[in-house]
Amino acid sequence: MVKDMADTIIKLENIYKKYKTTLDWVLKDISLEINEAELIFICGPSGVGKSTLLHLVGLMDKPNEGRVLFLQKEIDFKKDNLSKIRLEHIGFVFQFHYLLEHLTVKENIMLPYWVKNGGKVTSDSVDYIEEYLDFLGISNLVSRYPHELSGGEQQRVALARALVNRPKIIIADEPTGNLDQENAKNIVSLIKNFVKNYGSTCIIATHNIELTKFGDRVLHMRDGKIIN
Numbered sequence: 323m324v325k326d327m328a329d330t331i332i333k334l335e336n337i338y339k340k341y342k343t344t345l346d347w348v349l350k351d352i353s354l355e356i357n358e359a360e361l362i363f364i365c366g367p368s369g370v371g372k373s374t375l376l377h378l379v380g381l382m383d384k385p386n387e388g389r390v391l392f393l394q395k396e397i398d399f400k401k402d403n404l405s406k407i408r409l410e411h412i413g414f415v416f417q418f419h420y421l422l423e424h425l426t427v428k429e430n431i432m433l434p435y436w437v438k439n440g441g442k443v444t445s446d447s448v449d450y451i452e453e454y455l456d457f458l459g460i461s462n463l464v465s466r467y468p469h470e471l472s473g474g475e476q477q478r479v480a481l482a483r484a485l486v487n488r489p490k491i492i493i494a495d496e497p498t499g500n501l502d503q504e505n506a507k508n509i510v511s512l513i514k515n516f517v518k519n520y521g522s523t524c525i526i527a528t529h530n531i532e533l534t535k536f537g538d539r540v541l542h543m544r545d546g547k548i549i550n
């Protein structure tokens with residue numbers, strides 16, 4: 323099927339990336355199109371460049387060479403307000419949940435919303451957040467603190483926080499790396515259902531091959547390249 327250009331959320335063109343301390347390229351000539359409402363897995367062994375690729379897709383780092391297009395517009399890494407774009411359009415989930423221990427579950431989840439809205443919470447925030455909490459099965463946990471939750475619950479809260487600004491794209495770097503297989507599958511199937519119901523796009527890096535069966539597309543990385 324030929325995809326309409328309007329469906330493309332992020333496009334990478336001939337990306338090369340190295341760090342100051344790495345001799346060789348970490349990413350070599352990566353070209354990739356990520357479309358609306360897709361669940362994509364990036365898999366490959368540790369050190370292959372998965373996180374580096376996600377950082378570029380999430381506009382947290384810039385390539386040495388190549389172009390990044392976000393919503394059909396080329397990113398200017400010097401001039402564009404990248405933190406604004408991230409806050410409005412991108413939700414992040416990491417291996418460790420990074421919830422703030424002195425805030426309740428609800429406050430943790432609302433944090434990106436408050437930042438985006440300059441500390442003001444309007445009533446329209448409430449409807450879909452309640453719905454998301456239900457969807458993730460954490461409505462009954464909102465007044466707890468992170469240390470009062472299991473690992474799987476903490477990660478579902480982190481997922482809710484990533485979703486609170488209704489991002490176009492969710493980037494998850496080993497989101498299940500700290501969970502047992504049952505909780506890992508649970509998180510991924512929640513993400514899959516979310517993508518299906520709400521039309522978000524999600525890109526997940528994992529070395530857990532078993533989870534990739536949930537994906538619409540699986541990209542295998544070796545030596546800084548996508549090999550399929």
Ligand SMILES: Nc1ncnc2c1ncn2[C@@H]1O[C@H](COP(=O)(O)OP(=O)(O)O)[C@@H](O)[C@H]1O
Nearest residue numbers: 341343344348367368369370371372373374375
């Ligand atoms: N901030 C950094 N500075 C220097 N080298 C890095 C940095 N981040 C990652 N690397 C190196 O880049 C390579 C790819 O790392 P990474 O993208 O984290 O792989 P993965 O997520 O697949 O495990 C590794 O050799 C790693 O040591």
Ligand SMILES: [Mg+2]
Nearest residue numbers: 372373374495
């Ligand atoms: Mg990694």
